[in-house]
Amino acid sequence: MLSSVRQRVEEPLAARKPRRKVKKPERARPARSGPGPLRRLLGRIPPRPAVHAALALLLIAAAGLGLAHVRRHVSRLDQFQLRHLKLELPAWCKPEIEARLRALPGDFAGSSIFDMEVCRRAQNVYRFEPWVRCVEAVRAEFPDTLVVQLDLRRPRFAVARDSSFVLVDRDGYVVPARYQDWADAEPPVQVVWGVASMPPQPGRRWRDNALQGGIETLAVIAARQSISSRLTITGADVSNYGGRRRRGESDIDVITQGNCIILWGRPPSTRTVGEVPLEAKLKHLEKVLDHTPDPRGIKINVRFADAGGGIIGNDEGGAVR
Numbered sequence: 001m002l003s004s005v006r007q008r009v010e011e012p013l014a015a016r017k018p019r020r021k022v023k024k025p026e027r028a029r030p031a032r033s034g035p036g037p038l039r040r041l042l043g044r045i046p047p048r049p050a051v052h053a054a055l056a057l058l059l060i061a062a063a064g065l066g067l068a069h070v071r072r073h074v075s076r077l078d079q080f081q082l083r084h085l086k087l088e089l090p091a092w093c094k095p096e097i098e099a100r101l102r103a104l105p106g107d108f109a110g111s112s113i114f115d116m117e118v119c120r121r122a123q124n125v126y127r128f129e130p131w132v133r134c135v136e137a138v139r140a141e142f143p144d145t146l147v148v149q150l151d152l153r154r155p156r157f158a159v160a161r162d163s164s165f166v167l168v169d170r171d172g173y174v175v176p177a178r179y180q181d182w183a184d185a186e187p188p189v190q191v192v193w194g195v196a197s198m199p200p201q202p203g204r205r206w207r208d209n210a211l212q213g214g215i216e217t218l219a220v221i222a223a224r225q226s227i228s229s230r231l232t233i234t235g236a237d238v239s240n241y242g243g244r245r246r247r248g249e250s251d252i253d254v255i256t257q258g259n260c261i262i263l264w265g266r267p268p269s270t271r272t273v274g275e276v277p278l279e280a281k282l283k284h285l286e287k288v289l290d291h292t293p294d295p296r297g298i299k300i301n302v303r304f305a306d307a308g309g310g311i312i313g314n315d316e317g318g319a320v321r
Contacts, residue, residue, distance in 0.1 A: 081111065081112055081113075081144060082111045082112065082113060082118065082140075082144055082145070082146050083144040083145075084144060084145040084146070085102060085105065085145070085146050085148070086141070086145055086146070086147045086148070087101055087102060087148055087150065088137075088147065088148070088149040088150065089101070089150055089152060090151070090152055090154070092154060092185075093152060094181075097131055097152070100131070101126070101129065101131065101132075101150065104125050104126060104129060105121070105122045105125055105126075105146075105148075113140035113141075113142065113143070113144065113145075113146070114140075118140075118146065119138045119139070119140065119146070122138050122146065122148055123135050123138045126138075126148060126150060128203070129203070130153070130173075130174070130175055130176050130201075130202035130203030131152050131153055131175060131176070132150050132151070132152060132153070133151045133152060133153045133169070133173075134150070134151040135148070135149075135150060135151075136149040136150065136151055137149040153169035153171075153173055153175050154169055154170070155167040155168070155169060155175050155177050155182045155185070155189055156168070156169055156170045156187075156189060156190070156215075157169075157170075157189065157190050157191070157192050157214075157215055157218070157235075158179050158182075158189050158190070158191050158192070158235075159191075159192050159195050159199065159206070159211060160191055160192065160193045160194075160195075161199075164179075165179035165191070166199045166206075167179060167182065167189065168206055168211075168215075170215070170219065171205065172205050172206045172207075172208075172211060172212055172215060173203065173204065173205050173206070174199055174200055174201070174202045174203065174204060174205075174206055175202060175203075176202040187222075188234075190218055190233060190234060190235045190236070191234060191235035191236075192211060192214045192215070192218075192235055192236050192238060193235065193236070193237045193238070193239060194210065194237050194238045194239025194240070194241070195208055195210055195211045195214075195238060196208075196210070196244070197211075209241065209242075210238040210241035210242070211238065212267070213238060213241060213251065213252055213266070213267035214236040214238040214241075214252055214267075216267050216268055216269060217236055217252050217254060217264055217267055217268060218233060218235070218236050218254070220268045220278065220282075221233060221254060221262075221282075224282055224286075226286055227282065227285055227286060227289065230289050230295075231256045231257075231260065231289070231295065232256055232257035232258075233254060233255070233256055233257075234255050234256060234257055235254075235255050236252055236253065236254050236255065236264075237252070237253040237255060238251070238252055240253075249263075250263040250264060250265050250301075250303060251264075251265060251266050251267075252264045252265065252266070252267065256295070258295070258296035258297065259296065259297050260295040260296055260297065260298055260299075260300065261298075261299045261300070262285065262299075262300045262302065263299060263300065263301040263302065263303055264281070264302060264303070265281075265302070265303035268281075276302070276303065276304060281302040281303075284302045285300060285302050288300050288302075
C-alpha cells in the first residue's frame with residue numbers, strides 16, 4: 001500500500017520538465033583610459049610614510065626657492081630702492097638734534113625696502129646714540145621710505161662742575177647738550193650742586209648716589225602739585241650727602257627761587273630707622289607753606305616729625321619761629 005502511494009506522488013514530479021537558466025545580456029562597459037604618468041610613478045613607489053614626507057619636503061623646498069627668486073628680482077627694481085628717511089620724534093626735539101639723528105644711518109643707496117638688513121643696521125646704529133633712550137620701531141614704507149620711531153632722552157638736570165654743566169635726563173644718563181641751549185626750556189632744567197664723581201661718556205648712566213638722591217628728591221617735590229605750584233624749584237645741593245661735610249646735617253637741600261631752602265634730609269627711597277616717611281615730609285612742607293605767605297629767604301626743615309613748625313631760620317641766621 002505504501003509503495004502505491006509513493007508511486008502516485010513520484011510520477012507527477014517526474015513528468016515535470018526542468019527550468020532552463022536564462023543568461024542576462026552583459027552591459028557594455030566604457031573603455032578606461034590608461035593611468036597618467038604621475039599615477040604610474042606613484043604606483044611604483046611603495047606606500048611608506050617616510051617616502052611621502054620626503055616628497056612633500058621636496059615640494060616645499062621648490063616653492064621656497066621660487067619665492068626667493070621672485071624676492072631677489074623685485075628687490076632690484078628701481079621703484080623699491082630706499083630714498084627717504086622718516087623720523088618719528090617727540091614734539092620737544094630740537095632741529096639740531098633731528099639733524100644729528102638724520103645723519104646717523106648713512107647712505108641707503110642700493111638698498112631695497114625688502115632688505116631686512118637695512119632695518120637691523122638702522123636699529124643698531126640708533127641704539128648706541130646718546131640721545132636715544134629706546135628704538136621703538138623700524139619699518140619700511142612703500143615704496144621707498146624707511147621709518148624710524150625713537151624715544152629720546154630729554155635733559156632735565158644740569159650737574160654743576162667747576163666752570164661748566166653736564167646735562168642728564170630723568171634717569172641720570174648723560175646727554176650731549178649745552179646748558180645755555182636748555183636754560184629756558186619748559187619745564188626748566190634744574191641744577192644739582194655738589195656731585196663729587198667724574199661724569200661718564202654721553203649715553204652712559206652717571207652712577208653716583210648723591211646725584212641719584214638729588215634727582216629723586218626733586219622729582220618727588222615736582223610731582224606734588226600743592227607744593228610745586230607755590231615754590232619754583234631751581235635745584236638741589238647734595239654736597240653733604242652721607243655727611244661728607246658735616247655729620248648730623250641734611251644730606252640734601254632743595255633750593256627754590258627766592259633762596260628758600262628746604263632741609264630735606266636723606267633721599268625719599270631711604271628705609272632707615274628714624275627716617276621720617278615721605279608722605280609725612282610732604283604734608284609737613286604743605287603745612288608750613290600754608291602758614292607762610294612769603295617763604296623767600298627762609299629755611300624749612302622737614303627732616304624730623306617734631307621740627308617745631310618747620311621754619312628754623314633765615315639767611316641772616318635770625319630765628320623766624
